[in-house]
Amino acid sequence: MAQTEAIRTKGLQKRFGAVAAVEGLSLAVPSGELFGLVGSDGAGKTTTLRMLAGIMEPSGGEAFVMGRNMASQAESVRGEIGYMSQRFGLYPDLTVLENLRFYADIQMIPRRERSARIEELLAFSKLAPFKQRWAGKLSGGMKQKLGLACALVHKPRVLLLDEPTNGVDPVSRRDFWRILHALLTQGVTIVVATAYLDEAERCGRVGLMHKGKLLACDTPRALKGLVKGGVLELTAAEPRRAVRLLSGVFPSGSVVLFGEKLHLYAPHPEKAQETAAQKLKEAGLELVQVRQAEPSLEDLFVSLLR
Numbered sequence: 087m088a089q090t091e092a093i094r095t096k097g098l099q100k101r102f103g104a105v106a107a108v109e110g111l112s113l114a115v116p117s118g119e120l121f122g123l124v125g126s127d128g129a130g131k132t133t134t135l136r137m138l139a140g141i142m143e144p145s146g147g148e149a150f151v152m153g154r155n156m157a158s159q160a161e162s163v164r165g166e167i168g169y170m171s172q173r174f175g176l177y178p179d180l181t182v183l184e185n186l187r188f189y190a191d192i193q194m195i196p197r198r199e200r201s202a203r204i205e206e207l208l209a210f211s212k213l214a215p216f217k218q219r220w221a222g223k224l225s226g227g228m229k230q231k232l233g234l235a236c237a238l239v240h241k242p243r244v245l246l247l248d249e250p251t252n253g254v255d256p257v258s259r260r261d262f263w264r265i266l267h268a269l270l271t272q273g274v275t276i277v278v279a280t281a282y283l284d285e286a287e288r289c290g291r292v293g294l295m296h297k298g299k300l301l302a303c304d305t306p307r308a309l310k311g312l313v314k315g316g317v318l319e320l321t322a323a324e325p326r327r328a329v330r331l332l333s334g335v336f337p338s339g340s341v342v343l344f345g346e347k348l349h350l351y352a353p354h355p356e357k358a359q360e361t362a363a364q365k366l367k368e369a370g371l372e373l374v375q376v377r378q379a380e381p382s383l384e385d386l387f388v389s390l391l392r
């Protein structure tokens with residue numbers, strides 16, 4: 087494996103009986119990259135991260151982190167990996183400071199380095215004013231930041247985060263991503279598993295997963311270019327009724343409701359626009375506005391699944 091690669095998988099597989107959670111996953115993540123692993127629940131994201139962290143053994147294929155095979159050399163690289171699961175193991179009856187000290191003990195951080203490292207993490211995560219607060223009394227966003235601080239206590243070179251902002255308010259999500267981008271400047275390689283496609287836009291490259299398979303992998307801009315045809319954004323009276331109507335006209339999955347607007351995926355947008363306008367008019371629904379929209383990653387994902 088090239089030295090510039092922090093992570094590489096070759097045909098990685100994980101099966102649970104007859105169920106293939108991950109199937110033939112091959113990807114490479116260069117050192118210092120923020121890589122997004124994106125997919126809905128059951129896509130195989132968590133299983134992939136667990137194999138990369140050395141927590142779970144693959145059923146087939148190989149996973150390498152910092153040049154070491156995670157099936158046979160996990161112990162030799164474990165100290166270079168920070169892993170934050172969906173339900174990170176914070177202790178609610180310990181304070182913020184006590185949680186950090188506990189994880190420093192687990193990672194066997196020398197006592198002469200411990201205080202300075204903890205103070206650095208408290209400042210970095212902006213948790214210093216709350217260091218004496220019980221972890222169980224923190225907000226969701228603060229709990230996630232504490233979980234991240236605990237995962238960073240041993241200065242890992244590779245950080246694996248499993249849906250770190252799930253259920254977190256928008257402001258805390260933004261703060262969390264600011265911290266991740268600050269880590270990039272320190273040379274940390276970050277892999278984030280997320281179901282939020284808007285978050286994937288913040289990553290250098292993105293891998294789209296579905297049912298254990300990698301559908302596509304590239305920069306967000308390049309991935310958007312894979313959308314076949316075009317995307318029409320329609321503003322119509324009674325949008326939910328309009329979606330039901332047009333879903334019966336166009337192929338399955340072609341019409342999706344985004345807030346109060348409709349997205350229509352079509353290989354020939356001009357023709358689709360004429361058809362949609364005619365069908366809405368026949369149903370007595372006013373087409374207020376229509377424009378050709380720049381595809382988002384969500385548009386791509388819908389397009390690929392369709």
